[in-house]
Amino acid sequence: MNYCSHCGAPVSLKTPPGDNFPRHVCDRCGTIHYQNPKVVVGALATWGDKILMCKRAIEPRYGCWTLPAGFMENNETCGEAAVRETLEEAGARIALEPMFTFVDLPHISQIHIIYRARLLDLDFQPGEESLEAILMSEEEIPWSEIAFRSVSYTLKAFFEDRRRGLFDLHTTSLSIPVPENYR
Amino acid sequence: MNYCSHCGAPVSLKTPPGDNFPRHVCDRCGTIHYQNPKVVVGALATWGDKILMCKRAIEPRYGCWTLPAGFMENNETCGEAAVRETLEEAGARIALEPMFTFVDLPHISQIHIIYRARLLDLDFQPGEESLEAILMSEEEIPWSEIAFRSVSYTLKAFFEDRRRGLFDLHTTSLSIPVPENYR
Ligand SMILES: [Zn+2]
Ligand SMILES: [Zn+2]
Numbered sequence: 001m002n003y004c005s006h007c008g009a010p011v012s013l014k015t016p017p018g019d020n021f022p023r024h025v026c027d028r029c030g031t032i033h034y035q036n037p038k039v040v041v042g043a044l045a046t047w048g049d050k051i052l053m054c055k056r057a058i059e060p061r062y063g064c065w066t067l068p069a070g071f072m073e074n075n076e077t078c079g080e081a082a083v084r085e086t087l088e089e090a091g092a093r094i095a096l097e098p099m100f101t102f103v104d105l106p107h108i109s110q111i112h113i114i115y116r117a118r119l120l121d122l123d124f125q126p127g128e129e130s131l132e133a134i135l136m137s138e139e140e141i142p143w144s145e146i147a148f149r150s151v152s153y154t155l156k157a158f159f160e161d162r163r164r165g166l167f168d169l170h171t172t173s174l175s176i177p178v179p180e181n182y183r
Numbered sequence: 184m185n186y187c188s189h190c191g192a193p194v195s196l197k198t199p200p201g202d203n204f205p206r207h208v209c210d211r212c213g214t215i216h217y218q219n220p221k222v223v224v225g226a227l228a229t230w231g232d233k234i235l236m237c238k239r240a241i242e243p244r245y246g247c248w249t250l251p252a253g254f255m256e257n258n259e260t261c262g263e264a265a266v267r268e269t270l271e272e273a274g275a276r277i278a279l280e281p282m283f284t285f286v287d288l289p290h291i292s293q294i295h296i297i298y299r300a301r302l303l304d305l306d307f308q309p310g311e312e313s314l315e316a317i318l319m320s321e322e323e324i325p326w327s328e329i330a331f332r333s334v335s336y337t338l339k340a341f342f343e344d345r346r347r348g349l350f351d352l353h354t355t356s357l358s359i360p361v362p363e364n365y366r
Contacts, residue, residue, distance in 0.1 A: 001189075003189070020271070075292055169282070
């Protein structure tokens, strides 16, 4: 951040009175520009024993597999974001179930939240950001080609919970970036 | 938002290719400036049968009572934010317990997340943003002077869960702004 989005003057990094962190403060109008973590929301949608997975048509992780998910928008609820992203990325209509995983990623200032969901029908097709949208059984999950660690974490927790017959909320922090070849 | 925070040129509202929402896009460098919901995190910290409450020394809701809470910062986890805010607003050290309430407030593009917690000692005092920080029993909660609906929701859920002896995650959406005199 170099300029004030309110008045266009340059900003400087300084700690405002009563604050504990340096902020971008406008040299002219004094506006304090806070920067905060972003929330990514998605759905693990099932049909029978299968899960709806998307192959990414965009970077990062082009060609890798993920659950439908994306940045939460202003003026929507977290659940609404999960429903919207599933429609956008997989063309799929779902009925949302409880929040399933809540993953902190402090090194990139993100929270990833995945809800469980049920597909309402099989009339779905990949959206613009997906190369494919298909149903996979546990045996078909391409573990070495999963796009994000929060997705691998969610899939593993889902299969474990399904085996014991009880779904909990799973929370974790994936704080240490791992090398490209270890995901 | 009037100016590009990257290059200082004016921005215009337009829907980028492949996007579904209008964004502030820089007329010169093309940077797309996304705006996303913010996460507020706090703690319901107990000592025996009492709860740590803070009387606000700042607007909004100056003089009303709240749980220690505030905006999540970049490069911290949600739980770390709860611990930090409790230290800043009540000077109190806590051991965090599981996430307790998750409240969507889409009309102001916020999520409020409150964790349960245990106070580690009784050596606490109000921080700069609090007039008082005290322990209250259920009978002492000033229901008509609670600062935010998400706090009332959290306190009610806590007392109900404590009576039945089982704490769950409670999620809700408080989407409709209510009049000043009904909180
Ligand atoms: Zn300015
Ligand atoms: Zn620009």
